[in-house]
Amino acid sequence: MMEKNREQVYTHFHPDEHRFVDKAAEWIARAEQHMVKLTDFLDPRQAFILSTLANRSMDIHIRFDGGHEQSERKRAFVAPEYRALDKEDMGISLISVTSLDNQLKDLDHGDYMGSILALGMKREKVGDIYVTDQGCQFIVASEVADYMRLNLQQVHRVHVQTQQLTIDQLQVSPTRLEEMTLSVASLRLDGIVSDVYHLSRAKILIPIKAGRCKLNWKQEEDPSKPLKSGDVVSLQGFGRFQVLEVEGVTKKGRYRLRIGKYA
Missing domain, CATH: 3.30.70.330 (RRM (RNA recognition motif) domain)
Structure with missing residues (x-):
């Protein structure tokens, strides 16, 4: 990737993602030169980055496979556009x-x-x-x-x-979620994470600002980031949870949330 193009691409991604952006760009460049690449398992955010960069090229295509259609983590086979991928060994x-x-x-x-x-x-x-x-x-x-x-x-x-x-x-088991209901003053990331893990707001700010929190598999360092239904939050060392539903607002103006903690 040329330096000017690299800087333009970087603006769309978190600085901590730039190293993976470089790797993905190299896989794509090699595929444009008639080489193939079978990646390790990618999380949904990495798969999104690879797909986004691949869409800039008309000469390559990608197959993702993680064992079944709803897999979260998948390997990617990056290849020239003319190569059929349906029979490739995904390893x-x-x-x-x-x-x-x-x-x-x-x-x-x-x-x-x-x-x-x-x-x-x-x-x-x-x-x-x-x-x-x-x-x-x-x-x-x-x-x-x-x-x-x-x-x-x-x-x-x-x-x-x-x-x-x-x-x-493969027997795909339903994801185990321990459901809980919260009443929160706002939909801020730090407040909800604090309540889910029973930690003070001050203690939650440290890992968030240190880059140890991910929102939908993307690093999130803004404690005030508002959450919405469907968001998946992970905090290094504590686990992961999903905002299952924002059920509404109480008479006192607090938000009722249904949370699912991954077992």
Whole structure:
């Protein structure tokens, strides 16, 4: 990307996203030169950035795949426009995690993710994780599937069995949300995050201003940013929640919200 064009593109994205913008632009430039790129798993924001940059070129196209249509995290295959993508190997494998005596029913997404990353696995190599009372299934890059199957032997002190399955054996479990109702003075980000995690407004400001909060997978450092129905907020070290509904305003002028915390 030429320096002038780079600066123009940068204006549309947060400074912390510029490094990924550069990578995505390089993948696109190579595809324009008849090369292909299979990326690691991208979150929805990264997929949006890649798609936005790709739309500036008539000579390339992209296929996204994360195991099923509603996947949150997906790999991308970036290729010249003339190349058919429907039969490309997207490098996606499915791992099943179970235990002998059903000790996994109380574990959540964070427990599995923590055990996976503890094996030295990069987050970018892992797709979506589907938790059930019997264990979980998770999507992983095929190049590390054998390593995961052989080395993931324990999750939160529970010994587990792992098995590699075919993608058509994926059982998509509904997202677990712990619902709660809030009454807030405004729809400001800091106020709602404060109430969801039972922290003071002062303590919430620190991680937000330090860039540890994401709104719809985009870093958000403005504590006064108003939230709306459907917004997904994540705070590093605390988890993630979604604003399910802004139900209305009370007689005292406070907003009633329905929140779903990801289990």
